[in-house]
Amino acid sequence: MRVLMFGWEFPPHIAGGLGTACEGIVKGLAYNGVETLFVMPNASGDEDQSATTILNASDVAVQNVSSTVEEFINKVKFFYVDSNIVPYVDPDEYFEAIEKMKANGLKQTTIGFGQKFKFSGKYGANLMEEVSRYAQVGGTIAMQHIDEFDVIHAHDWLTYLAGIAAKELTGKPLVVHVHATSYDRGDEKHMDSRVLDIEKRGMLAADRVVTVSDLTRGIVINKYGIDPAKVVTVHNAVDFSGREDISVERGVKDKVVTFLGRITFQKGPEYFIDAAAKVLKRTKNVRFVMAGSGDMMNRAIRQVARMGISDRFHFTGFLRGAEVQKMFALSDVYIMPSVSEPFGISPLEAMRTGVPSIISHQSGAAEVLKYALKVDFWDVDALADDIYALVSYPALTEFASKQGYDEVNELKWNGATAKLKKVYESLL
Amino acid sequence: MKKSICLYFQVHQPTRLRQYRFFDIGKDSHYYDDFANRTILKRVAQNCYLPMNELLLEAISKSKGKFKVAFSISGSALEQFDRYAPEVLDSFRKLAATGSVEFLCETYYHSLASLASPSEFLHQVMKHKKHVEDTLGVTPTAFRNTELIYSDDIARQVYELGFKTMLTEGARHIMGWQSPNYLYLAESQPKLKLLLRNYGLSDDIAFRFSDKGWGEWPLTAEKFVGWLKDAEGDIVNLFMDYETFGEHQKAESGIFDFMRSLPALVLKDGGFDFVTPSQAAKNIKPVGSLSVPDPISWADEERDLSAWLGNELQQDAYNKLYGLTEKLAILADPELWADFGHLQESDHLYYMCTKFFSDGEIHKRFSPYDTPYEAFINYMNVLSDFIIRINNAQ
Structure with a gap:
């Protein structure tokens, strides 16, 4: 053939x-x-x-x-x-x-x-x-x-x-x-x-x-x-072959919840911010990072400031090559709240780094990832619940991390x- | 009685922040762009502070002390002179020694503490007063707040801190039919005397001097003395940034020649004398009192606080910063206090201003950032690290 x-x-x-x-x-x-x-x-x-x-x-x-x-x-x-x-x-x-x-x-x-x-x-x-x-x-x-x-x-x-x-x-x-x-x-x-x-x-x-x-x-x-x-x-x-695990020194003690991708309507950045505000009402030991750039970035920054959470919600701008791996390695939870995502490879990258992921049902990846947590992109309460659980209950976090790691290694x-x-x- | 001319120049340099990324939080607590701060300070010293001080010294000596000016130098600027250009401090000391120069008191860090926290305001005013005494050998008796910010509430605090004279903006929406060319009293504290900036004549020098599209260009000292004669009232207050001379208005524009001829021409006329703010407050009779319930400033068209607190980015950064006052109160760590001070410099908030369409250009000209959003992100990353340090110290 x-x-x-x-x-x-x-x-x-x-x-x-x-x-x-x-x-x-x-x-x-x-x-x-x-x-x-x-x-x-x-x-x-x-x-x-x-x-x-x-x-x-x-x-x-x-x-x-x-x-x-x-x-x-x-x-x-x-x-x-x-x-x-x-x-x-x-x-x-x-x-x-x-x-x-x-x-x-x-x-x-x-x-x-x-x-x-x-x-x-x-x-x-x-x-x-x-x-x-x-x-x-x-x-x-x-x-x-x-x-x-x-x-x-x-x-x-x-x-x-x-x-x-x-x-x-x-x-x-x-x-x-x-x-x-x-x-x-x-x-x-x-x-x-x-x-x-x-x-x-x-x-x-x-x-x-x-x-x-x-x-x-x-x-x-x-x-x-x-x-x-x-x-x-x-x-x-x-394909994870040839991938070296990088180790990073963490600067912050808090749990880090990450969104990584283009900051555009399709990726659902505002749902991530709304959920972050809800989580921060209940627990303080967590930080949120929005990594990437895009046409909704300035709007996202204003939204964060308006909600008064900018000391706990950080923007990195566009990340290149090794910085992306570094960002995954610094994360405790990965979020992909896409409104419409044909597949979405980023949660696989996160899970391969041992980071539990929450993804929207409106993504192709949700069809194959059993051990990712799944919510509807618009359901900010459910998203906040899952984030809270993953940063608060170590048993769940360890389970999702380990099973997720094994799972994505099988997606060949x-x-x-x-x-x-x-x-x-x-x-x- | 002769008409008084009161010249006051503001000297300030912000402590610019370095690019501080999320990855630095919790790892690296040096926040400042030392290279940029040093480079800019040395440039401004050469273009403005040193030649202009020399010019003023000469004018004072030629007039046998009749030519007088006032300065306010922020603590942040004094620190940078000490570190990068001590010769500038020497030349200010020479000016102080003439007896014809008054040095005013302000918040040490050129901050918005007067709006945020009475205790922090008190701390910074006293710190500045002591620092001016220690470096220049004179004790300030008149007060100017950051960017001439003023309100009834601030007037009460300033009087309680021991000042009897304060400078502010002759903002049109406050003055109404009244002229800024008189001495006024604070309605909230009638023992505090107010000098009001004549923004028309001040900005003719500070903003319009080299503008070739301006109908009055070129501005000569003769023409300007004519305008001073036409001005009604007891006093004309010409308040402006010192960097006007040689930085904002370049030497090629003729600004130094203008300032070299002005003092002698004013004195030759016979109808004027030069005064410093404290002398003006002593000599001139107040004509009425002013009520200012909402804060005013000398910035932008609005003459309010919108340059620093006009959008949600600025408000959140401000609230997060001053939310730390209570936690800091029980800490005696001088490094934390110094960083807290430098992070309060109003410039950091000014860089986050999004008034693009009217005064945005001015903001952009003075900002080290490409956009207000970048300014905000960088500032919040620094502040996040600072908050971790405070929490660790508890």
Whole structure:
């Protein structure tokens, strides 16, 4: 079994969780005897290729491989709109990208046949252009390697057009993998209709749609109107190999309850703050930390000040690399109160560090984590109860910590990708 | 009777905090950005304090002591002079020795203690008074509160601390039809005399001097003396930050030339004399009393407390800080008390101000932080560590 896979990023250079998931998937597939050709827009050369072969789209010239490609390119050209509205980027990154573009005086270029296109591979201001260029190059790559794969697999909307192009040109079956949807990124009024359109085109063109949770499967069926018979859930896993446990010296004696992630509507930061205020009414030996940045950060700070708890509720700003591990190691309880979370890998990271986690039922992770405590995101009283219990009753804390640690160590990509292999097999 | 001109300059430098992260809480209790504090102080000393002191000394000597000014130097600034630029202290001592310069008393840490806690207020005023005596060899007899904050309640406290004269803002919403160019009494304590800042003429120098878009630019000493002549009343109080000279208004603007010519021109006119606040209170007859139930200040358009306590961030930080007064009362640890003092500097709250659209620019100009939110987060992290230390000391 051989798969042509379209991704957007791959470790070590990643901006979001998509690259990490893709690495886990290709490694798990290799374990299950599935070979992958992994295409990405801008490879750096330092990616780990022990489990896959990486093809760098920036190195490939667009070729007039068939008459249909011209027709297809005419179709995808429609998506090239010179606009700065990009839903995938968090505000800080977006601002930086725009500033950089201005500074460099970057001009958007067009590529003709026989030319290469230098992708940024980021989630920058010319994302829409890159997505449609990626489809052109993706089609070319599929034709060049037509004898080397049986199935096409595309990760998230950024790569769906490339997947469609490859399918149209080669006639091979297409799997699209839904890691997140527009419905998780914001409410319907603020959605980017261009992204929504690509998502829907990808799902309709696909022979199978793989979702990271049943929650996301429901969205794909109900919101995008996709035939349930072709939508399959393969839960995410996490690869802890090579992870070293770090030890940190604690500065505070109090229990530390942590929220770590983008501070946006989707992540439910205000429910965390409301619950913190309730817990602090009952016990003082606890501190709350909101780690990360995002468009709701300033509002969150005001909320904390208004409630008069700012001596017990701390903000760290955006954390990088080792600081994230350090933050987990300093925590006693981890909270993910997401309003809508396709999966949510962060509680797995926390539990792997031995930190008991409370997560919302509105997350994909809730479907697989038996030993995480679960509440509805809006149920602030229940959240406060659980926090209070975990900081006050050592027996519960030890149980949740130990069982949680064992549980997440069992969530391996080898198992998840065995299911993925079955999905491929059903198409041949 | 001659019309009096009263010049008072405020000297203050905040003790800026270093970047203090959540990860530092409970581990590292050094809170200050020593490098920034030293660099800024040395720069301002070169641009402002040293050349301006020299200029004033010369003007006093040329006028045979008839030119007079007053200073208030916060304890935080005095500490920084001592540490980073002792030559500035020497030049202030020279000014004190002329007998033509009055030094006022204020809260040692340039704080809002007058609003928060009578005992802390008393502590800081006495600490400042003693420190001024020890460093400059003069005993202050007149009082100016942080940022000229004043109310009926504060007036009562200030009189009880032994002061008979106090300076404040001639805020329009308090004065109504009355002019700031007279001596007034505090309605809540009629033995306390009040000098009111003439904000129009003060700000012509402090804010507008180098503004080329201003209709009166360029401002010459001749023109300004003309305005002083036109001003009705017994006294014109020109109160401003000392950093106006060479920092806010750069040397290139001609501010030093202006100040070099002004004293002689004023005296040459024959219609004026220079007075210090305590002399003014003694010589001039009060014309009425002022009632100020809600605190006023010299800051921003509102002339109230909104620059420091206008939003929920500032209020929470303030409440958390002064909530510690009781726990500290039983502790005799000088390090804790010094940190408590420096954390009270009103500047920390000023950096958290979110009045972006009118006076926000001014706030931003003086803030070491990119946003008020960063200022708040950093301050609260420091305060959290400080609270742990207090609790450990109980």
